[in-house]
Amino acid sequence: MKNLVNRIEKLEDEIVKKENKKHEKFFINEMKKIGIEKLTYSQSSLKRFIDPETMSVHYNKHYKGYVEKLNLALEKEKFGDLDLENIVRSISKFNKIIRNNAGGAYNHALFWKMLSPTVQKPKELVSQRIIKDFGSFPEFKKKFNEVAKERFGSGWVWLVVTKNNTLKVMSTPNQDNPLMNDVENGGYPILGLDLWEHAYYLKYKNRKEDYIKKFWDVVNWSFVEKLYKMKLETKINEGTVITQLMLESDTTIAEAITSSTKCSPEDEKMFRDLLFPSTQNIVKSNLYRKFKFEYVDGWTKFLKGMYPENWRGKDELFIGHLAGLYEPDNKRSLLNNLTSSYTAFCVIHSDVNLYLEKTNQPKIEYGDNPEENLKQLNRFFTTMEGIKNRLFNKETSNTFKSVNKILMRTDCFGKRNEDAAMKIINENLGEGTCEIIAGTGLSTDMQQGFDAKMTINNETKTGQIKPFKSETIENNLIKIGGSSGAKDYKKVDLLIFVDTKQRIVRVFKTNDVLTKGNEFNFPIVNDVMTLQGSKDLEFINCSEYLS
Numbered sequence: 001m002k003n004l005v006n007r008i009e010k011l012e013d014e015i016v017k018k019e020n021k022k023h024e025k026f027f028i029n030e031m032k033k034i035g036i037e038k039l040t041y042s043q044s045s046l047k048r049f050i051d052p053e054t055m056s057v058h059y060n061k062h063y064k065g066y067v068e069k070l071n072l073a074l075e076k077e078k079f080g081d082l083d084l085e086n087i088v089r090s091i092s093k094f095n096k097i098i099r100n101n102a103g104g105a106y107n108h109a110l111f112w113k114m115l116s117p118t119v120q121k122p123k124e125l126v127s128q129r130i131i132k133d134f135g136s137f138p139e140f141k142k143k144f145n146e147v148a149k150e151r152f153g154s155g156w157v158w159l160v161v162t163k164n165n166t167l168k169v170m171s172t173p174n175q176d177n178p179l180m181n182d183v184e185n186g187g188y189p190i191l192g193l194d195l196w197e198h199a200y201y202l203k204y205k206n207r208k209e210d211y212i213k214k215f216w217d218v219v220n221w222s223f224v225e226k227l228y229k230m231k232l233e234t235k236i237n238e239g240t241v242i243t244q245l246m247l248e249s250d251t252t253i254a255e256a257i258t259s260s261t262k263c264s265p266e267d268e269k270m271f272r273d274l275l276f277p278s279t280q281n282i283v284k285s286n287l288y289r290k291f292k293f294e295y296v297d298g299w300t301k302f303l304k305g306m307y308p309e310n311w312r313g314k315d316e317l318f319i320g321h322l323a324g325l326y327e328p329d330n331k332r333s334l335l336n337n338l339t340s341s342y343t344a345f346c347v348i349h350s351d352v353n354l355y356l357e358k359t360n361q362p363k364i365e366y367g368d369n370p371e372e373n374l375k376q377l378n379r380f381f382t383t384m385e386g387i388k389n390r391l392f393n394k395e396t397s398n399t400f401k402s403v404n405k406i407l408m409r410t411d412c413f414g415k416r417n418e419d420a421a422m423k424i425i426n427e428n429l430g431e432g433t434c435e436i437i438a439g440t441g442l443s444t445d446m447q448q449g450f451d452a453k454m455t456i457n458n459e460t461k462t463g464q465i466k467p468f469k470s471e472t473i474e475n476n477l478i479k480i481g482g483s484s485g486a487k488d489y490k491k492v493d494l495l496i497f498v499d500t501k502q503r504i505v506r507v508f509k510t511n512d513v514l515t516k517g518n519e520f521n522f523p524i525v526n527d528v529m530t531l532q533g534s535k536d537l538e539f540i541n542c543s544e545y546l547s
């Protein structure tokens with residue numbers, strides 16, 4: 001019997017390991033700090049435009065050099081983790097070294113994507129717009145080639161979308177980009193050509209004109225189209241994606257859910273335990289952990305299937321960001337918001353169950369058997385797939401309205417906690433001691449729960465910020481209660497708890513911590529410090545979400 005149990009545990013272990021790998025591959029970006037964009041084609045596949053030797057030197061030496069030097073410069077200036085596009089958009093704040101290397105890193109990352117090993121034709125929208133703004137496609141090409149030829153010295157030629165949504169050709173010197181805030185009459189680049197000698201000299205020598213002409217054989221027009229579409233869609237915030245999700249309607253379905261049910265505190269606790277299982281349960285069976293992976297996977301497939309145009313793979317567009325469901329121009333994945341909210345999970349489940357009840361089918365119920373829970377979760381997604389139009393019905397469903405509200409509320413309270421912790425720490429230990437880096441949408445934040453950095457005596461530690469309500473000592477352990485579900489807290493050095501009412505911050509080291517739902521138990525040696533904030537501190541206000 002014991003043998004059998006051991007074997008099952010081993011098997012479960014293997015399953016989860018495999019799942020972990022799949023998960024990591026899917027989610028975890030190999031990029032650290034400002035990352036290197038991988039080439040999606042071989043260096044010899046663009047021969048009709050450029051030789052493999054030039055490609056290799058260009059990519060491995062020049063481009064990687066920009067990224068390396070940029071990271072070095074950012075480190076030296078203590079800028080920490082920043083997002084490349086944001087650096088480019090606010091370039092006037094940075095010094096010349098950062099300007100050149102951020103530009104170089106960004107321009108080339110774009111450039112690699114703008115090239116295609118297969119011959120492509122301009123796609124629908126861009127092609128229509130080109131004809132409208134330039135008269136014809138040959139006219140546009142002529143203009144692009146002329147501007148490229150006129151660039152004296154090193155630089156780039158670009159096709160950009162202007163503020164008025166028209167297209168124009170422009171050129172920038174050195175490694176400048178039209179997105180840079182101090183570039184006059186800039187715009188949003190959707191196509192660009194590197195005019196530095198290092199890009200063509202080996203093959204073309206001084207025949208720059210031939211190089212420019214050959215460029216048209218390798219343009220990745222589907223990428224250009226994607227960039228253009230992304231720019232066209234109005235800038236809307238993430239809450240709107242959910243609103244859009246809600247507005248998707250199919251009024252032909254007569255029987256629809258008319259009101260969103262409420263979740264009881266017991267329900268919420270159950271869902272929290274499912275998504276953030278205790279250390280003890282994970283030790284008992286890795287199937288507890290598998291639940292979260294299946295949950296994320298299920299939502300991924302569901303949302304991706306419903307909104308393919310909002311889906312961004314990890315190699316697309318947002319350099320250094322995670323795969324997920326994105327608004328145009330927005331850096332935070334909706335998927336990530338949704339999958340870390342057990343309250344949202346609870347609301348959607350209640351409504352799915354309401355439907356099952358109305359149609360005389362057994363409700364989805366979770367219990368103590370992790371294997372059975374996985375089966376139930378599977379049923380949840382199958383059911384949801386079948387009634388998605390009902391759940392998303394504009395006139396009749398309140399499900400996603402509730403979910404939207406919950407996500408905005410959670411988001412606000414998360415920001416309030418971060419804000420309060422930072423202000424209390426800096427008031428006590430000096431401005432700049434604690435720095436919030438959450439909310440950037442970067443993989444460091446999303447995947448590792450990397451909320452903040454704390455620098456004491458020149459030593460920088462990473463931390464996760466959480467609320468707490470109570471502190472007691474039991475069996476030589478400090479018990480912190482009333483917090484929120486633990487997520488990947490072992491990947492950071494510190495857990496920073498904040499009570500915004502009492503204005504207290506408690507800091508602990510993360511090693512050897514035991515968790516149970518929303519409770520953390522620390523060995524006394526993990527206690528780093530207690531800080532009290534003054535009454536003058538004002539924190540972000542979330543009262544509008546309290547109704």
Ligand code: MN
Nearest residue numbers: 062194196199
């Ligand atoms: Mn170059």
